[in-house]
Amino acid sequence: MTTANRAYTDSLRLSVAPMLDWTDRHCRYFHRLLAPGARLYSEMMHANAILHGDRERHLGHDACDNPVALQLGGSDPALLAQAAQVAAAWGYDEINLNCGCPSDRVQAGRFGACLMREPALVAECVAAMVAAVDIPVTVKCRLGVDEDNDYEQFAAFVDAQVAAGADMVIVHARNAWLKGLSPKENREIPPLKYDWAYRLKAERPQLPVVLNGGIASLEAVQAHLQQVDGVMLGRIAYHDPYVLHLVEAAQTGMAVRSRTELLRQMQPYVQGWLERGVALKHISKHLLGLYAGQPGGRAFRQVLSEGAHRPGAGWELVEAAIAVTGEGRELC
Template structure:
């Protein structure tokens, strides 16, 4: 498969799983990779200062099986972002993404995330610095606007500036973020979706990779969006119902048959064993697998075993086989 930069240049269709704080950690990504070979996986957002000064192996370490995988950065200091980009590139990531969309209070106080929609010149300087630090694709994930911004004008201004700075691709969450008046949770659902705005952006920028995010819940949704844009990103739907990912390669890329979720669950056993041998806990992995058999007979017992048994001091990977027995 061609590398990401070539895919973006050739407008190859891309499916991805969104960066989600406290969700898309390395264990989640390893699990998701077993369900889809084609999905582009994103890390949780990590701030540039944390990468520069923190425990890098803990913050940005990953398994080689996760490729292709992108590191999402948070920050607004061009020099810090350039240094963090170099570090992540040395770790072997396939893409570096700048977060210009997260609406949480914490990111506003730290001057990163969606509040940067109001600072397009600063975002452009950040992208220019990041591009100067790596040959990897550097991309932006943003909203269509914030607060009282005109979403037609604000999105175009931001996008044009980051493209001039060398940005390789865009993922647009098709909602405004209301930084005044809505909580981060409310910002995921209450602002109305405006997919047409993202479609118009793509129509204007025929030679730019544009992906869409926000409210995408099914493979059928993905197929519809891919008629208008180059990429589609699933967030909560992919996490809460990971069996969706088992159909990505076959339904979106015409490759093989849907992946067997039973086989995926069994394939996680040696991974769990390795994690436990290093001193980790079973629950750190199984928490990501709870939704794998959503709506199937026995799914309640599967969830119960993974939730209750995995936190016990003597928990081992054998609980996966016990939980699977409840489904068969």
């Protein structure tokens, strides 16, 4: 493996999953403060939205976000290639193709998890994007759909994408049920089979493999990293974001900082957006889980969630929320 490839692989040891309506630019700024070396992913954007929508709203991000990847949805190779070019011009470091979302709306548009039944089409999409940009093109997929239970079929899907030029695969280690389960149930009911991702990596040692699905603790992250190149955290990174900081510290040896110290680093960013007319609620919603499981954590969440929607709400509300935890007084 070249030095450049090794550096790329090392940057994937911790990443935050693309989550619709959650991992917007404000969320990513917060996560970057918690985990300076993590790879961050945008919400999934359909290629048509990138090409025909409000690009500042869809693609705008802060320089400190990097390394940051754009997750694309779609199944038209030409449109995906054009969208990838736009994203690269906006400073994204990676293009990730969604082959894992099971929602009805996504299926109706012929993208997401249903694409696992069309590996040749996905390979065409990957090849088109690889030809269009000089940044890595990657694929996020499930193990299969519905009753699929064939490791060789899953591995063949991955091999087709690698042959088309994909630099990496992110494996959500459970099936997607396209009928009968909601997207939420699809994150919880189909059984996790981490051993499939482990086997994929063992059999293809040169292929970077990142594991996603049901990973909710520092101890779990450390265990999985013995088998794969990286771990992607999803809901836990949003509902208990301090876990990101603990994982980053364990991986890099950086000093662990308090929740309040980290949160107060958000003040200039928050005030800058308030001055631009953005309501506090659009930023503060991403902060609600910071004190999860801590004394005063519920009160912190209540103060922020009840006050942020009010006209004129500003940083003083965040300080009031910090105050109810008791932690802030120790850092004044």
